[in-house]
Amino acid sequence: MTLSVTILGCGAATPAATVNPSAQVVECNGRLVLIDCGEGTQVQLRRNKIKFTRIQVVCISHMHGDHVFGLPGLLSTFHLLGRRDPLVLIGPPALEEWVRTTLKTSGTWTCYPLHFVATTAEPLHRVFVDEQLSIYSFPLRHSLPTTGFKIEAEVGLRGLRPDALAAWNVPTCDYRTLQLGRDWTNEDGVVVPNAELTREPVRPLAYAYASDTAYLPELPAWIQGVDALYHESTFAEEHRVLAQKTLHSTAVDAAKIAAEAGVGQLLLGHFSIRYRDRGVLLQEALPVFEQTLLAEEGKTYRWMRKK
Amino acid sequence: MTLSVTILGCGAATPAATVNPSAQVVECNGRLVLIDCGEGTQVQLRRNKIKFTRIQVVCISHMHGDHVFGLPGLLSTFHLLGRRDPLVLIGPPALEEWVRTTLKTSGTWTCYPLHFVATTAEPLHRVFVDEQLSIYSFPLRHSLPTTGFKIEAEVGLRGLRPDALAAWNVPTCDYRTLQLGRDWTNEDGVVVPNAELTREPVRPLAYAYASDTAYLPELPAWIQGVDALYHESTFAEEHRVLAQKTLHSTAVDAAKIAAEAGVGQLLLGHFSIRYRDRGVLLQEALPVFEQTLLAEEGKTYRWMRKK
Numbered sequence: 001m002t003l004s005v006t007i008l009g010c011g012a013a014t015p016a017a018t019v020n021p022s023a024q025v026v027e028c029n030g031r032l033v034l035i036d037c038g039e040g041t042q043v044q045l046r047r048n049k050i051k052f053t054r055i056q057v058v059c060i061s062h063m064h065g066d067h068v069f070g071l072p073g074l075l076s077t078f079h080l081l082g083r084r085d086p087l088v089l090i091g092p093p094a095l096e097e098w099v100r101t102t103l104k105t106s107g108t109w110t111c112y113p114l115h116f117v118a119t120t121a122e123p124l125h126r127v128f129v130d131e132q133l134s135i136y137s138f139p140l141r142h143s144l145p146t147t148g149f150k151i152e153a154e155v156g157l158r159g160l161r162p163d164a165l166a167a168w169n170v171p172t173c174d175y176r177t178l179q180l181g182r183d184w185t186n187e188d189g190v191v192v193p194n195a196e197l198t199r200e201p202v203r204p205l206a207y208a209y210a211s212d213t214a215y216l217p218e219l220p221a222w223i224q225g226v227d228a229l230y231h232e233s234t235f236a237e238e239h240r241v242l243a244q245k246t247l248h249s250t251a252v253d254a255a256k257i258a259a260e261a262g263v264g265q266l267l268l269g270h271f272s273i274r275y276r277d278r279g280v281l282l283q284e285a286l287p288v289f290e291q292t293l294l295a296e297e298g299k300t301y302r303w304m305r306k307k
Numbered sequence: 308m309t310l311s312v313t314i315l316g317c318g319a320a321t322p323a324a325t326v327n328p329s330a331q332v333v334e335c336n337g338r339l340v341l342i343d344c345g346e347g348t349q350v351q352l353r354r355n356k357i358k359f360t361r362i363q364v365v366c367i368s369h370m371h372g373d374h375v376f377g378l379p380g381l382l383s384t385f386h387l388l389g390r391r392d393p394l395v396l397i398g399p400p401a402l403e404e405w406v407r408t409t410l411k412t413s414g415t416w417t418c419y420p421l422h423f424v425a426t427t428a429e430p431l432h433r434v435f436v437d438e439q440l441s442i443y444s445f446p447l448r449h450s451l452p453t454t455g456f457k458i459e460a461e462v463g464l465r466g467l468r469p470d471a472l473a474a475w476n477v478p479t480c481d482y483r484t485l486q487l488g489r490d491w492t493n494e495d496g497v498v499v500p501n502a503e504l505t506r507e508p509v510r511p512l513a514y515a516y517a518s519d520t521a522y523l524p525e526l527p528a529w530i531q532g533v534d535a536l537y538h539e540s541t542f543a544e545e546h547r548v549l550a551q552k553t554l555h556s557t558a559v560d561a562a563k564i565a566a567e568a569g570v571g572q573l574l575l576g577h578f579s580i581r582y583r584d585r586g587v588l589l590q591e592a593l594p595v596f597e598q599t600l601l602a603e604e605g606k607t608y609r610w611m612r613k614k
Contacts (some may be wrong), residue, residue, distance in 0.1 A: 014387055017353045019320040039380040040347050046324045063413045069376075076372045080321055098412040105405040106370045107451040144414040304421045 001153050003028050003205040004302040005226065008044035010148035010269035010295040012234050013066040019273060020297055024230070025050055026207055027082060028153050029132035033057045035149060035209050042077050052154045053083055056220035057128055059135065060091030060210060062146035063098065071103045079110045084112040090127045090135065092130040092145045119147040121221050129154075138222045140213035151225055157194045158198040160189050168192055173214075205303055208263070210284065211270045214252040220260035227303045229263040230295065232270035239272075251281035255288035264303070269295040308460050310335050310512040312611040317576035317602040319555075320373040320539050324489075326580060327604055328373035331537070332357055333514055335460050336439035339363045339488055341381075342456060342516050348377035348385055355605060360390060364435055366442065367398030368518060369453035370405065379409045386417045393420040397434045397442065399452045400425045426454040430529050445529045447520035449554045455517040463495070465505040474572035475499055482580065512610055515570070518577045521551065522560040527568035534610045536570040537602065539577035543587050546579075558588040562595035576602035 004027045009020030021038025024047070034041070034053045045052060052074075060068050068091075078087065087110075089095060096116040103109065117127050119137040128135040132154055137147040157179035165175075170184060178184055181255075184192045208223040211232035222231060231254035235243040243250050249257075251268055258266035268281055268291055275281065278294050285292045293301075313333045316327030328345025332352070339361045341348070352359060359381075367375050375398075384578075385394065394417075396402060403423040410416065424434050426444040435442040439461055444454040464486035472482075476492060485491055493501045517523075517528040518539035530536060536563035542550040550557050558575055565573035573596055575588055582588065585601050592599045600608075 005467040015383070017350055021486045039377065040350065043324055043347065065380050065413050065415065065607075068413065069383075070346065073376045077321070098408060101405060101408040105401040106375065107568065117310050221425050 001156070001202065001205050001300070002100060003031060003151075003153060003207055003304075004299040005207060005228070005230065005267075006050065006268070007037050007050065007267075007295045007297050010043055010271060010297055011066075012270050012272045013064065014273050016273050018273070020044055021070075022211060022270060023070065025055070026151050026152055028181075028205070028207075031130070031132045033059060033133075033135065033151060035059045036061055036211070037071040038066045039069040039076060042074045044297075051230065052078060052081060053085070055234060057088045057090065057135065059127075059137075059149045059209075060089070060094055060095050061140070061209070062144045062150065062229070063094050063144060064144060064212070066213075068095070068098075069098065069209050072106070072108075073123060074102070075099070075114075075287045076108050079108065081132060082109075086115055088115045088117060088128060090117045090137070091119060094145075094149070095183050104116040119145075121145070122185040123218070124150070132134040135235060138219070140210060140219075142212045142214070142218060143199055146212060148208060148213070148219075150206060150208045150226065152206040153204040155204050156160035156201045158194070158201050160198055161196075164197050168197065170197065202305055205305055206234075210257070212248055214247040214251055215256070219257050223261045225264065226261065226263050228265040228267060228301065229261065230259050231257055233268040233281050233285065234250070234270050234272050237284055239274075251285040253289055255292060258289040258292070264291065265301070266292045267295045267301065308336060308463070308512050309609070310458075310460060310514055310611075311607050312514060312535070312537065312574075313355055313357065313607040314344050314574075314576070314604050315348055315355060316601045317578060317604055318373075318458065319577050319579045320371065321580050323580050325352055327446045328377075328576070329368075329518060329577060330377065331516070332362070333458050335458055335512070335514075338363060338437070338439045340366060340440075340442065340458060343368055343374040343518070344378040344381060344485045345373045346376040349381045351604075352381075359385060359388060362390070362394070363392065364397065364442065366434075366444075366456045366516075367396070368447070368455065368516070369386050369404050369449060369451045370399060370401050371451060371519070374519075375402070375405075378406065379413065379415075380513045381415060382406070382410070383413075383415050385419060388413065390417075390419040393422055395422045395435060396423045397444070397456075398399045398426060399454070424546075426452075428452070429465075430525070431457070444524070447517060447526075449519045449521070453519060455515060455520070455526075457513060457515045457533065459513040460511040462511050463508045465501070465508050468504055468506060471504045475504065477504065509612055512612055517556065517564070519555055521554040522556055522563070526564050530570065533568065533570050535572040535574060535608065536565055536568065537574040537576055538564055539578050540575040540588050540592065541577050543582060544591055546581075558592040559595055562592035563600060565596040565599070571582060571598065572608070573599040574602045575599060
């Protein structure tokens with residue numbers, strides 16, 4: 001079971017020559033999910049040598065330009081590259097209206113199907129599932145309808161208890177149904193509860209993304225125990241009033257959320273360009289939550305767990 | 308009288324980490340006009356240290372993404388930078404529909420007025436004029452409604468003929484009306500024709516932009532004698548059939564247009580990424596039109612003429 005995230009952009013709205021707007025690629029059991037798609041994302045994908053065609057799902061947190069204005073170019077490029085696989089686009093309802101108008105006015109059509117899934121204000125709304133992963137959206141607090149996303153590797157099969165299997169003389173042809181959670185009955189009609197012969201599957205790897213949002217006290221309940229959380233930290237404490245006014249978070253806000261949610265790792269991102277030295281954000285977050293890192297563009301963060 | 312063009316992007320549709328899609332800034336008598344605005348244009352403006360706020364007019368040739376997908380980000384940034392001056396947006400009618408939908412769905416408003424001017428299929432349709440320059444659109448031949456643009460420095464005042472003025476004893480207070488083209492009458496009621504006392508104003512500097520288009524025989528008539536022409540040359544001769552099929556030009560097509568129009572300088576651009584060495588395009592164009600250059604991103608080309 002593997003999970004990784006590659007940061008393509010972790011800057012806030014104001015553009016700069018050296019910082020890219022929001023975009024990141026999550027890899028989960030071999031599946032690629034693009035989260036947010038600010039202007040220039042397709043060039044960042046090239047720079048980071050990520051195969052465009054492997055992206056199956058795009059999740060858009062909200063419609064502010066620094067999170068979505070790179071999407072039309074990417075959709076056109078998928079077409080130019082001859083993509084055939086469907087693309088799932090998950091985002092607020094306005095996403096579909098905008099993408100369809102953009103395709104129409106730019107005379108673009110796609111040689112692959114587009115499937116839109118609308119996010120809602122419902123907490124932990126499952127917006128995607130396949131054999132490898134599930135994606136849930138949850139509401140954030142920002143000036144437009146905005147959601148975060150939780151990506152969870154699919155729960156695997158139950159583990160077998162070799163000693164118990166040997167004691168009951170279970171034939172190997174019955175192992176599969178046990179792994180799926182069924183009880184087992186021997187030739188004498190004795191029913192052995194599944195729990196006696198198997199153990200819980202390994203806890204699935206999980207990753208959460210929360211950008212853009214004001215400090216949101218409900219959030220930890222929705223992302224309890226995820227292996228990693230990317231949380232916006234647009235501002236430092238000295239600009240707390242500005243953070244509140246613009247419905248953004250400080251690094252301390254992000255660290256509080258991470259601590260309450262008991263996450264494995266916190267990645268701070270969505271940095272305002274006003275901080276030449278982002279060290280101030282890290283210094284403010286660390287006392288609140290020790291496992292904090294500053295997200296870096298072009299860097300991949302990995303987590304693993306044995307099945 | 309000065310005219311310059313800074314190339315921000317001269318690549319064709321397929322994105323690459325090292326080539327930018329179409330965008331260029333024309334400076335004419337101190338006015339800045341942005342022509343086309345592919346994805347990443349605002350970052351290219353920063354890299355080339357061009358002051359965003361000095362851009363007064365944006366001309367969009369057509370709605371293909373590699374010519375316009377950078378515009379929403381730029382409009383948002385103008386707002387973030389607190390722009391107050393109106394911005395004139397010139398392009399096909401679909402431009403206004405798309406921009407308005409984009410602003411609405413992304414929750415963006417602009418703290419400056421947007422003035423839309425629709426291009427048409429009419430040759431040399433004047434779409435903008437102020438004290439410093441005129442902009443004309445002309446139709447090109449492509450798969451969507453597409454126009455090129457001609458930017459002409461405004462015609463200045465007529466030049467004075469000092470000898471004739473002295474011979475007729477013209478008082479200096481009458482010079483201005485002469486420069487504006489009026490005849491002059493002396494104290495005895497003798498009318499001296501304006502042409503005797505003045506000469507034609509200096510021919511205005513002019514620049515033309517033609518991307519994207521198939522070879523268009525009518526084009527030279529519309530851009531006769533411009534100081535510089537940027538003409539697309541997406542393909543080399545070996546891909547002539549592909550050029551015709553996709554309604555693009557070869558370098559030889561572009562050179563033929565330049566030769567027939569008697570332009571001062573030809574800049575080839577809108578290069579397909581298939582040519583690692585663009586020298587082939589230049590080699591094919593030069594025998595047809597000697598004053599040919601390959602456009603280079605980040606480079607500024609300048610023309611001057613004394614008034």
